[in-house]
Amino acid sequence: MSGTGARDLFTTMLRIRRFEERCVELYSAGAIRGFLHLCVGEEAVAAGVLAALSAEDAVVSTYREHGHALARGVPMESLLAEMFGRVTGCSRGRGGSMHLFDASRRFYGGNAIVAGGIPVAVGLALADRLRARPRVTACLFGDGAVAEGEFHESLNLAALWHLPVVFCCENNRYAMGTALARSHAETDLALRAGSYGVRSWAVDGMDAVAVREATALAVDTARAGGGPCFLELRTYRFRAHSMYDADRYRDRAEVEAWRLRDPVELLAADLTADGLLDDAGRKELEEAVGREIDEAERAAEAAPVEPVEDLTRFVTTTMDPEVAR
Amino acid sequence: MTVTAEPRTLTFREAFREGLREALAGDDRVFLMGEDVGRYGGCFAVSQGLLEEFGEERVRDTPLSESAFVGAGIGAALGGALPIVEIMTVNFAMLALDQIVNNAATLRHMSGGQLSVPLVVRIPTGPGRQLAAQHSHTLEGWFAHVPGLRVVAPATLEDARGMLATALADPDPVLVFEQIGSYGVRGELAADPGPVDLDRAAVRRAGSDVTVVAYGGTLAPALDAAAELATGDLSAEVVDLRTLRPLDTATVLESVARTHRLLVVDNAWRTGGPGAEIVARVAEEALDELDAPVERIGAVEVPVPYARQLEEAALPSVGRIVEAARRAVA
């Protein structure tokens, strides 16, 4: 990977990290409500996977998707406005943190049903196949989703029909409070995905460059007609499952051990070693990211909310008479 | 295109198949997928011959994965295709409920109007074939409960043939509940039936003494009952709802304003069923028009049993409709 490539990954990861930290503050201040799931610790997955896609490709994600949306290029301001419930939000304030959409960037959300987006990703790829469009759909989901029937049905279907889907499993070892080994009889998730005839392998999800390279290989394979691929991206969330979670089920020592492999600092160290980042450069970048977040927050805060009179818009195109009532 | 100058007789199965064939022939974005829709010819032979005519890409046999292939239909619709997904029967639709309720119905709204899901799901349904509880469900009311979906129930040959095209032209997800019991029924179709709408209920038989509201599987028995009542000098008006969401309340209210009596018939359990919704709306908006308590027929609150006499006792019938109509005007 070129120096600029790694440096871009770092910028993306830093934007995500600082954005998530700001979200914590905004949540505590009551500006963001509802469920809030942060991806602190998992930035290498977001940055690496999304960097390997092109603009025509599609992305289907989960409720833990701030990082994916940012890495896809969805403007920070529209994300924060969404979480503030403003009409300028990327879903006009109708989705919130868990349902970030941007059709113009083929970012198909933000799904709060574990595994619920996986069949949809298969269908997006099917539409491309039927039109012979050389596009790929990346589908991100957690380790918990691998226990759902929808995951298994979808892998079989994608493999059977040879569809260009890259299944990206963010294995952070926990589904809420349930550790991998407490819910999966076979914890080698790539091995299980492989049983469907899907090319599958595990990747160090704390190494953004490795994630990007693995995803690029998977995307190339799928785009070239080689069928779907499955990536088990081994990572860890540094914070609780959501803002509601007291995080009583994890050993402090375990969390601390993983923090030693902080993906942001790992890449920073590599960049520094390669002479691509020094203290001044880091400081400059931090300041630029801080400014971007400040400006996004200001704009989101200043944005209007949607009038209640518009409550029943966007339910169906032809408005239900009784809904409009 | 099957255009003939004369009216013709055909079965509902053939009418549904014509609708499918015209959809596939008319727009190459349209494709059909579901369990056994291709090689087998459709569980009820509705899609017989379509695989041979349109090929494997456009008539796709799926694995037994209701959630995945309904979800894939949603994704394909997002991706610019016009999928027709068949769920073999409504009894298996529960395995796809998540995709229908959490994705198809919500994506437009949750995305603030950015996304459209122009998906059609065909769902054969209907009790009364001695198949016992797990194969005799009537659940269209569940789906009609959900904003974001359109739910239709073709009960005439015109609708059987024409509703699919209108549903495909709708940018929103449409669930088409087809009556399994109707597939073999033969009737006459106008020479050029033309397009049908999915918005309005229809008065299938005019009458002056009582309004009988039915749809889907209860339309035929309601019409038979009206014919029987006519021999006893009782004039029943039969309204076919056609669409359960959005519900055309106006047509029902207009009829009640003429007859001042109401009988609602559906195959669902009465508790929380579509019939309850009709009665509630009439009570809300036209209570003054009613000259008698409302009559309501639904399935008896029991899992539909296998044995013939028990099943018959559990379901609406011409006899029960006739009795209820007589009570309403007594």
Ligand SMILES: Cc1ncc(C[n+]2csc(CCOP(=O)(O)OP(=O)(O)O)c2C)c(N)n1
């Ligand atoms: C079908 C379903 N069941 C349960 C939940 C509640 N829930 C929300 S997140 C979650 C854990 C999912 O874990 P995983 O897939 O590993 O993703 P992670 O949160 O670790 O990113 C659960 C059980 C849900 N949203 N959807």
Ligand SMILES: [Mg+2]
């Ligand atoms: Mg997890």
